[in-house]
Amino acid sequence: MNIIENDKKYIAATYGRFPVVFEKAKGSTVYDVDGKSYIDMGAGIATTAFGHCDEEYVNAVTAQLNCYAHASNLYYTAPQVQLAELLCEKTGMKKVFFANSGAEANEGMIKAARKYSFDKYGTGRNKIVTLINSFHGRTVTTLSATGQDVFHNYFFPFTEGFVFAPANDIEATKALMTDDVCAVMVELVQGEGGVLPLDKEYVNEIYKLCAEKDILFCIDEVQTGNGRCGALYAYMRFGIQPDIVSTAKGLGGGLPIGAILLGEKVENTYGPSSHGSTFGGNPVCAAGAYSIISRIDEKLLSDVEKKSQYMISRLKECKNTESVSGMGLLIGVKTTKDAKQLCLDCINDGVLPLTAKDKLRLTPALNISFAELEKAMDIICANIDK
Numbered sequence: 001m002n003i004i005e006n007d008k009k010y011i012a013a014t015y016g017r018f019p020v021v022f023e024k025a026k027g028s029t030v031y032d033v034d035g036k037s038y039i040d041m042g043a044g045i046a047t048t049a050f051g052h053c054d055e056e057y058v059n060a061v062t063a064q065l066n067c068y069a070h071a072s073n074l075y076y077t078a079p080q081v082q083l084a085e086l087l088c089e090k091t092g093m094k095k096v097f098f099a100n101s102g103a104e105a106n107e108g109m110i111k112a113a114r115k116y117s118f119d120k121y122g123t124g125r126n127k128i129v130t131l132i133n134s135f136h137g138r139t140v141t142t143l144s145a146t147g148q149d150v151f152h153n154y155f156f157p158f159t160e161g162f163v164f165a166p167a168n169d170i171e172a173t174k175a176l177m178t179d180d181v182c183a184v185m186v187e188l189v190q191g192e193g194g195v196l197p198l199d200k201e202y203v204n205e206i207y208k209l210c211a212e213k214d215i216l217f218c219i220d221e222v223q224t225g226n227g228r229c230g231a232l233y234a235y236m237r238f239g240i241q242p243d244i245v246s247t248a249k250g251l252g253g254g255l256p257i258g259a260i261l262l263g264e265k266v267e268n269t270y271g272p273s274s275h276g277s278t279f280g281g282n283p284v285c286a287a288g289a290y291s292i293i294s295r296i297d298e299k300l301l302s303d304v305e306k307k308s309q310y311m312i313s314r315l316k317e318c319k320n321t322e323s324v325s326g327m328g329l330l331i332g333v334k335t336t337k338d339a340k341q342l343c344l345d346c347i348n349d350g351v352l353p354l355t356a357k358d359k360l361r362l363t364p365a366l367n368i369s370f371a372e373l374e375k376a377m378d379i380i381c382a383n384i385d386k
Contacts, residue, residue: 025052039376049250051365064287079286094267098281102222102248103137105258117182135192183216188234191223195332216243226250230328257285332359
């Protein structure tokens with residue numbers, strides 16, 4: 001079978017795929033159908049948190065598959081409850097709703113914010129402030145929340161009720177926080193927007209104003225969460241306690257699961273039939289996610305920071321580097337070279353990175369070995385400086 005030709009023949013052409021066909025993988029090493037090996041510096045876009053075929057993860061998922069693969073949310077399932085309890089214990093949040101993806105988690109966060117405001121204040125208080133250059137998903141509503149004009153095409157009419165502030169501009173953001181606003185929704189590192197962290201002063205100032213005006217502070221941790229940024233969730237590095245957090249990607253370790261974490265203000269906002277999902281919190285996905293979250297401890301997070309500092313240091317030393325940004329193991333590097341071509345050059349030399357706008361984006365598994373990381377960085381830096 002010619003996988004690439006058949007992909008083009010039978011699968012909708014929505015992805016700009018790189019010319020690699022995976023056959024197997026272990027840890028942070030991936031093998032293609034020709035037997036060539038690659039060091040995975042993308043981790044399925046910050047998703048395979050403990051790499052490929054991690055033994056504890058595989059055992060947890062297999063054990064649940066051998067019990068039952070699915071039960072509708074009309075019944076109670078232990079893996080879902082255990083995961084929700086663990087997430088609440090580790091975050092201080094009060095309730096969890098499970099979805100299947102980051103976009104769905106963000107949809108649910110938007111719904112919870114608007115319902116909270118409607119229940120308390122009635123109609124006319126439903127606007128949400130998001131940031132220019134943000135990315136929140138590809139459903140019609142999450143595209144509407146995304147602060148990039150390039151995504152606001154084709155699918156008209158878009159969902160109303162979103163206004164966009166420049167990131168890190170305190171006064172401009174404050175000006176948009178009018179009496180008809182129910183929430184501010186941000187990524188603490190704008191991942192798809194170019195791996196750009198928000199300033200701590202900006203975050204804390206907007207967070208404080210939200211509390212004063214009873215505007216919900218909502219954080220999209222789809223890409224930044226689950227250990228990716230050197231804390232269980234990136235907001236923990238800012239010294240704040242948000243009202244709602246969305247997450248996905250690394251939560252499932254490779255299986256599709258998203259979560260909406262609800263704080264004290266909104267813990268009872270959802271009621272029967274106000275939201276739902278057939279597959280959300282699927283027991284197999286929940287068992288895998290429990291395996292991931294239960295192992296994100298201080299030692300792992302300390303190693304994430306050490307690896308982050310090493311990568312940033314190496315990238316800054318490259319003669320063709322223009323800038324390095326990010327947090328933890330979510331790193332972007334802008335060079336004098338075209339990002340996509342640089343990515344292809346690295347792939348050709350046995351490393352799998354990502355791109356984010358005009359940058360090379362690096363999101364390896366949290367537990368990638370230092371030996372693999374060093375080898376990957378040698379290849380990446382050599383290609384930056386070619």
